Amino acid sequence: MKLGILISGRGSNMAALIDAVGRGAIPSAEVAVVISDKADAAGLGSARASDVEAVVVERRGRTREEHDAEIIEVLRKRGVEYVCLAGYMRLLSKDFISAFKDRIINIHPSLLPSFPGLDAQRQALGHGVKVTGCTVHFVDEDLDAGPIILQRVVEVRDDDTAKTLSARILEQEHAAYVEAVRLVATGRLRIEGRRTILLEKTAAGEGNA
Numbered sequence: 001m002k003l004g005i006l007i008s009g010r011g012s013n014m015a016a017l018i019d020a021v022g023r024g025a026i027p028s029a030e031v032a033v034v035i036s037d038k039a040d041a042a043g044l045g046s047a048r049a050s051d052v053e054a055v056v057v058e059r060r061g062r063t064r065e066e067h068d069a070e071i072i073e074v075l076r077k078r079g080v081e082y083v084c085l086a087g088y089m090r091l092l093s094k095d096f097i098s099a100f101k102d103r104i105i106n107i108h109p110s111l112l113p114s115f116p117g118l119d120a121q122r123q124a125l126g127h128g129v130k131v132t133g134c135t136v137h138f139v140d141e142d143l144d145a146g147p148i149i150l151q152r153v154v155e156v157r158d159d160d161t162a163k164t165l166s167a168r169i170l171e172q173e174h175a176a177y178v179e180a181v182r183l184v185a186t187g188r189l190r191i192e193g194r195r196t197i198l199l200e201k202t203a204a205g206e207g208n209a
């Protein structure tokens with residue numbers, strides 16, 4: 001399974017996926033390309049340091065549709081089958097979503113549907129919730145809203161700041177993203193409406209759909 005990873009910044013989730021693929025934790029997966037919409041994204045350097053091709057597709061001066069068309073072309077040229085959004089901070093166009101229907105995965109730092117959008121950890125603190133976490137989900141046309149693959153819970157402490165809470169969530173994000181992509185790569189998931197159903201393992205360790 002060829003993966004393309006989209007980033008806008010630090011790229012720690014991207015690095016977790018590259019690392020997992022490198023040590024065989026996501027069977028038969030390959031990271032074909034990393035694409036950033038920002039030339040100064042720190043993740044570009046870490047991708048290249050892991051010998052993964054890293055490409056900048058600048059968004060500036062282009063409509064969302066034009067920008068996405070260029071990204072789709074980069075992905076298709078490399079035979080990418082699944083797209084992982086890893087801190088990619090731009091909404092995708094309808095064309096992008098239909099070009100990779102049910103094959104775009106995102107990670108978000110809250111227990112969706114709570115706190116979609118920007119600054120999810122700050123939103124959680126502001127609301128006073130006692131638990132939050134992260135969600136890995138398929139992407140549909142609505143913001144942070146597609147079928148959920150898995151979630152991990154993180155307790156909110158009384159003395160948490162956005163920084164300390166984000167750091168504990170991020171630790172869970174890395175593990176959750178790897179686990180979710182492993183389920184997809186091994187054919188263990190079926191999408192049924194809003195739900196994803198976990199399939200039994202076969203003798204070959206794959207799903208039975």
Ligand code: GAR
Nearest residue numbers: 009010011012013086087107108109
């Ligand atoms: C992560 O916390 C990710 O969940 C979040 O941005 C951060 C990127 O960090 N994504 C969103 O908020 C998307 N709505 P990273 O670049 O180190 O992976």
